[in-house]
Amino acid sequence: MSAASARQGSGPAHEREALLRWLRWQAEMGADEALAPVPVNRLKTATPQTAIPQAATPRRQPAPPLRPAASAPAASLAPAAAPPAPPAPAADGPSPQDCHSLHDIHAALDAMHHFPLRRMARHTVFTDGNAQSRILLVGEAPGRDEDLHGKPFVGRAGQLLDRMLAAIGLDRAAEDPDRAVLITNVLFWRPPGNRKPTDAELSFCAPWLMRAMELVRPRVIVCLGGTPTQRLTANPAGILRQRGKWTNISVPGLAEPVPLLPMLHPAYLLRQPAQKRLAWRDLLALRLFLDEQATAP
Numbered sequence: 001m002s003a004a005s006a007r008q009g010s011g012p013a014h015e016r017e018a019l020l021r022w023l024r025w026q027a028e029m030g031a032d033e034a035l036a037p038v039p040v041n042r043l044k045t046a047t048p049q050t051a052i053p054q055a056a057t058p059r060r061q062p063a064p065p066l067r068p069a070a071s072a073p074a075a076s077l078a079p080a081a082a083p084p085a086p087p088a089p090a091a092d093g094p095s096p097q098d099c100h101s102l103h104d105i106h107a108a109l110d111a112m113h114h115f116p117l118r119r120m121a122r123h124t125v126f127t128d129g130n131a132q133s134r135i136l137l138v139g140e141a142p143g144r145d146e147d148l149h150g151k152p153f154v155g156r157a158g159q160l161l162d163r164m165l166a167a168i169g170l171d172r173a174a175e176d177p178d179r180a181v182l183i184t185n186v187l188f189w190r191p192p193g194n195r196k197p198t199d200a201e202l203s204f205c206a207p208w209l210m211r212a213m214e215l216v217r218p219r220v221i222v223c224l225g226g227t228p229t230q231r232l233t234a235n236p237a238g239i240l241r242q243r244g245k246w247t248n249i250s251v252p253g254l255a256e257p258v259p260l261l262p263m264l265h266p267a268y269l270l271r272q273p274a275q276k277r278l279a280w281r282d283l284l285a286l287r288l289f290l291d292e293q294a295t296a297p
């Protein structure tokens, strides 16, 4: 071995170290798992993200009331829900309005192989829970566990969510629709490395989420975390400002505005357990709302 190569390092141990450094760098960049045993060149056929139009920046709304008021104006979903022109190959697939069940929507989403996130995902993660329930929970996006299992909120955050729901007598698997919930996300595929969804990705999913809401006709929507809250209320204020404050949103196709309660995301609560007291307040507000509805004439 020359003096120079001894200084730079060579041989199997050096190569192993170099490979490990390279893998660590990949993981830090978000490529934290192998998607398939054989590599696929996705760049060759990928539709550039820029092909999906950006949604307009949501306008700031006045602070919402503390409780849902029948007369409160509904937040307009226009900025978030304006259907973007989908990438070209979607033209021959069904539109949201062609779908007449959650199953139809799931199948249409699952076939969207022209959409970059769909191509990278193992599963399309659409809904879980009781499809008859009209208590709709909306999270951000699937993570690794959800992508593996094809269902929203099945990882650690999902387990905490189940415990939170149980504390107020709700259970996603309950047969009774009044005790059950239906869970979905504003994005239906895992963003690589669990990065934040882009506006373009959220705009792409918005018309499908709106159609799902039109079919489910939720009597209450609970947003988990800032991303779904900002998207559905069209209010850019952070979740710590919006949580616990009821607002109404209008859903295309539904005659009545739907009450919406923003709550802290369970993944945030896992990182900041002291904030669970705020989540508890919001859960109690949800329970009170459901009880009042159940006894309303």
Ligand code: URA
Binding pocket: 139, 140, 141, 142, 143, 146, 151, 152, 153, 154, 155, 157, 158, 185, 267
């Ligand atoms: N976090 C989310 O927002 N959604 C999921 O489905 C899982 C974790």
